[in-house]
Amino acid sequence: xxxxxxxxxxxxxxxxxxxxxxxxxxxxxxxxxxxxxxxxxxxxxxxxxxxxxxxxxxxxxxxxxxxxxxxxxxxxxxxxxxxxxxxxxxxxxxxxxxxxxxxxxxxxxxxxxxxxxxxxxxxxxxxxxxxxxxxxxxxxxxxxxxxxxxxxxxxxxxxxxxxxxxxxxxxxxxxxxxxxxxxxxxxxxxxxxxxxxxxxxxxxxxxxxxxxxxxxxxxxxxxxxxxxxxxxxxxxxxxxxxxxxxx
Amino acid sequence: xxxxxxxxxxxxxxxxxxxxxxxxxxxxxxxxxxxxxxxxxxxxxxxxxxxxxxxxxxxxxxxxxxxxxxxxxxxxxxxxxxxxxxxxxxxxxxxxxxxxxxxxxxxxxxxxxxxxxxxxxxxxxxxxxxxxxxxxxxxxxxxxxxxxxxxxxxxxxxxxxxxxxxxxxxxxxxxxxxxxxxxxxxxxxxxxxxxxxxxxxxxxxxxxxxxxxxxxxxxxxxxxxxxxxxxxxxxxxxxxxxxxxxxxxxxxxxxxxxxxxxxxxxxxxxxxxxxxxxxxxxxxxxxxxxxxxxxxxxxxxxxxxxxxxxxxxxxxxxxxxxxxxxxxxxxxxxxxxxxxxxxxxxxxxxxxxxxxxxxxxxxxxxxxxxxxxxxxxxxxxxxxxxxxxxxxxxxxxxxxxxxxxxxxxxxxxxxxxxxxxxxxxxxxxxxxxxxx
Ligand SMILES: Cc1cc2nc3c(=O)[nH]c(=O)nc-3n(C[C@H](O)[C@H](O)[C@H](O)COP(=O)(O)OP(=O)(O)OC[C@H]3O[C@@H](n4cnc5c(N)ncnc54)[C@H](O)[C@@H]3O)c2cc1C
Ligand SMILES: NC(=O)c1ccc[n+]([C@@H]2O[C@H](COP(=O)([O-])OP(=O)(O)OC[C@H]3O[C@@H](n4cnc5c(N)ncnc54)[C@H](OP(=O)(O)O)[C@@H]3O)[C@@H](O)[C@H]2O)c1
Numbered sequence: 001x002x003x004x005x006x007x008x009x010x011x012x013x014x015x016x017x018x019x020x021x022x023x024x025x026x027x028x029x030x031x032x033x034x035x036x037x038x039x040x041x042x043x044x045x046x047x048x049x050x051x052x053x054x055x056x057x058x059x060x061x062x063x064x065x066x067x068x069x070x071x072x073x074x075x076x077x078x079x080x081x082x083x084x085x086x087x088x089x090x091x092x093x094x095x096x097x098x099x100x101x102x103x104x105x106x107x108x109x110x111x112x113x114x115x116x117x118x119x120x121x122x123x124x125x126x127x128x129x130x131x132x133x134x135x136x137x138x139x140x141x142x143x144x145x146x147x148x149x150x151x152x153x154x155x156x157x158x159x160x161x162x163x164x165x166x167x168x169x170x171x172x173x174x175x176x177x178x179x180x181x182x183x184x185x186x187x188x189x190x191x192x193x194x195x196x197x198x199x200x201x202x203x204x205x206x207x208x209x210x211x212x213x214x215x216x217x218x219x220x221x222x223x224x225x226x227x228x229x230x231x232x233x234x235x236x237x238x239x240x241x242x243x244x245x246x247x
Numbered sequence: 248x249x250x251x252x253x254x255x256x257x258x259x260x261x262x263x264x265x266x267x268x269x270x271x272x273x274x275x276x277x278x279x280x281x282x283x284x285x286x287x288x289x290x291x292x293x294x295x296x297x298x299x300x301x302x303x304x305x306x307x308x309x310x311x312x313x314x315x316x317x318x319x320x321x322x323x324x325x326x327x328x329x330x331x332x333x334x335x336x337x338x339x340x341x342x343x344x345x346x347x348x349x350x351x352x353x354x355x356x357x358x359x360x361x362x363x364x365x366x367x368x369x370x371x372x373x374x375x376x377x378x379x380x381x382x383x384x385x386x387x388x389x390x391x392x393x394x395x396x397x398x399x400x401x402x403x404x405x406x407x408x409x410x411x412x413x414x415x416x417x418x419x420x421x422x423x424x425x426x427x428x429x430x431x432x433x434x435x436x437x438x439x440x441x442x443x444x445x446x447x448x449x450x451x452x453x454x455x456x457x458x459x460x461x462x463x464x465x466x467x468x469x470x471x472x473x474x475x476x477x478x479x480x481x482x483x484x485x486x487x488x489x490x491x492x493x494x495x496x497x498x499x500x501x502x503x504x505x506x507x508x509x510x511x512x513x514x515x516x517x518x519x520x521x522x523x524x525x526x527x528x529x530x531x532x533x534x535x536x537x538x539x540x541x542x543x544x545x546x547x548x549x550x551x552x553x554x555x556x557x558x559x560x561x562x563x564x565x566x567x568x569x570x571x572x573x574x575x576x577x578x579x580x581x582x583x584x585x586x587x588x589x590x591x592x593x594x595x596x597x598x599x600x601x602x603x604x605x606x607x608x609x610x611x612x613x614x615x616x617x618x619x620x621x622x623x624x625x626x627x628x629x630x631x632x633x634x635x636x637x638x639x640x641x642x643x644x645x646x647x648x649x650x651x652x653x654x655x656x657x658x659x660x661x662x663x664x665x666x667x668x669x670x671x672x673x674x675x676x677x678x679x680x681x682x683x
Binding site for chain 1: 266267268269270304307308309310311318332
């Protein structure tokens with residue numbers, strides 16, 4: 001049985017992941033910024049959870065790094081220890097919007113890269129103190145290559161992917177398993193209103209794949225899985241092609 | 248917000264905009280829709296107000312009390328999700344439609360009925376509370392004993408009285424997750440109806456299908472199926488395995504859509520649906536939702552799509568009315584191969600609830616140039632017999648026919664007028680039928 005802290009479990013892929021964990025009997029503490037949303041998600045998880053499952057919530061805002069350590073400490077207390085930390089929280093905006101609004105662009109870069117790394121550093125220390133644990137963080141296929149529609153968001157995710165790879169190299173032997181999730185396009189609130197590209201996925205299917213990866217300790221997981229092939233092809237494309245391509 | 252094409256299960260597309268938020272709190276005051284399993288235009292935006300809110304991401308359970316079985320959840324929660332969580336724990340919804348790919352909001356707004364209508368009535372009869380947002384923006388609760396008028400207009404109200412945010416209803420304890428089923432062959436429509444009514448005395452669930460192409464003395468030959476939840480001593484201790492899902496891979500091209508292919512498909516589908524001559528155990532997935540194993544099966548009907556015609560013929564019209572219905576159908580070239588006939592118990596107090604004491608007949612029809620005339624002809628017969636059609640399936644009924652069939656419509660409209668005088672909540676269907 002796992003004791004899981006999820007930052008971003010109120011909506012989207014995080015919601016699906018939290019549900020799968022409690023359905024199979026794992027304990028979950030939700031970290032988030034909105035008390036009301038946390039309460040509603042807790043009730044949902046309690047109703048769905050296997051008998052004896054424990055669900056808790058605590059405040060944590062990815063925009064406020066000072067909230068990270070207290071939140072993780074509270075989480076440890078609520079579940080009497082944490083062995084798995086999942087981060088799905090993040091911001092997204094179209095390249096168009098980020099070019100028009102530098103203030104928001106800075107916020108996105110801060111939240112999706114700097115603050116996420118800071119949060120992971122806190123989580124890493126806590127997990128290493130226990131001797132072992134899993135840190136599963138949502139990056140994106142957008143971080144695999146600089147591309148026109150995701151110049152800024154992709155840069156943040158590229159930084160995050162690089163950090164997670166480094167972490168995995170450095171700490172796996174000490175017991176910290178790092179899982180970097182690279183979703184392709186997935187239907188969630190984050191992507192609603194965007195035109196659906198090919199190979200779009202559903203949050204429940206991503207959750208299934210992610211939990212399998214967490215259990216197996218897979219360092220990088222593309223979800224839906226087809227995106228691994230798609231990104232391999234895109235990474236192999238010469239610059240002059242990418243410069244012309246719209247994607 | 249980009250324009251998208253939105254359709255009901257019958258694949259009649261309209262242009263619109265569809266929001267799909269995770270929380271319904273800040274949703275704009277427009278029509279809500281769920282999983283779009285109503286066949287016709289009930290869940291489609293009116294041309295004059297193209298925005299709709301899809302509720303399917305608002306799918307959290309709010310509370311479940313295992314002592315009483317009372318479940319409260321956000322309106323976008325899907326029945327398939329409820330079953331996945333609660334069937335293994337020995338709970339089931341009191342009323343289920345023939346597909347589990349529906350939301351709680353859709354089940355209330357259409358006041359769905361199942362194979363147990365003669366015993367349990369419609370889903371709305373089991374609803375204890377609705378949390379709604381009405382046209383002036385207020386969020387309020389209603390139920391059988393609270394804002395009763397609004398409640399009775401919202402159940403079966405097809406989304407026209409306001410937005411259902413949360414639904415609270417009573418789940419039922421089941422002895423096992425297995426079904427005991429018996430079926431028998433029936434020679435003609437008269438015998439079918441007689442046996443259907445007779446079985447109602449002993450069986451909580453009944454349904455069957457008849458062959459709509461047979462004629463004369465054989466007219467209406469078919470199968471009648473009866474079921475009940477199996478008792479512990481009759482059933483295995485293990486949980487039944489669901490059938491693997493397959494997806495209909497493409498929209499069938501026109502050349503595949505000859506009468507014959509559609510009929511064969513229709514037949515195959517229903518044949519797998521309603522297992523022949525069988526006495527013994529089956530599972531709830533096969534028994535209630537056999538069509539759910541083929542995802543997107545409506546694509547088999549091609550680009551023009553399909554409609555379902557469903558009506559209720561009251562007992563007062565006699566079995567002659569059922570025979571006459573089939574005659575009208577076959578005189579129009581047998582648009583459908585099979586009809587599903589169910590037993591209906593007493594009418595609900597919800598103003599627009601479809602069932603009334605009698606039998607319900609439902610048939611899938613591939614859309615062709617003469618579909619309007621076919622529906623008109625069937626409607627005239629149903630009107631003469633004192634029956635009515637089911638809005639959740641309808642796309643073709645004329646307003647004058649519906650008005651004549653539904654004597655409670657003025658009362659419904661009066662409640663609607665009170666709660667939504669500006670008609671913020673309207674659908675393509677309400678424009679077509681009620682002139683919104
Ligand atoms: C294969 C199949 C079998 C079926 N079998 C049966 C059956 O046996 N018995 C039966 O009764 N029906 C049956 N149906 C019809 C189906 O149960 C109803 O149409 C049901 O309403 C579909 O639910 P939905 O979530 O898809 O709603 P939608 O089709 O999306 O919407 C249906 C109506 O509900 C309204 N609505 C939905 N959510 C809300 C909300 N939150 N607030 C306010 N209004 C809302 C919409 O505005 C619309 O008018 C069947 C349909 C199919 C495809
Ligand atoms: N969806 C896709 O197609 C896609 C593709 C590639 C990568 N990704 C990445 O995958 C992750 C999950 O995406 P998603 O689509 O599931 O997202 P989502 O539906 O928008 O959910 C985001 C979750 O993060 C929380 N959150 C956001 N900002 C927060 C903050 N400042 N502090 C605390 N919590 C915060 C939200 O909580 P609230 O309820 O408080 O808002 C919500 O629970 C993200 O990192 C995203 O970048 C997504």
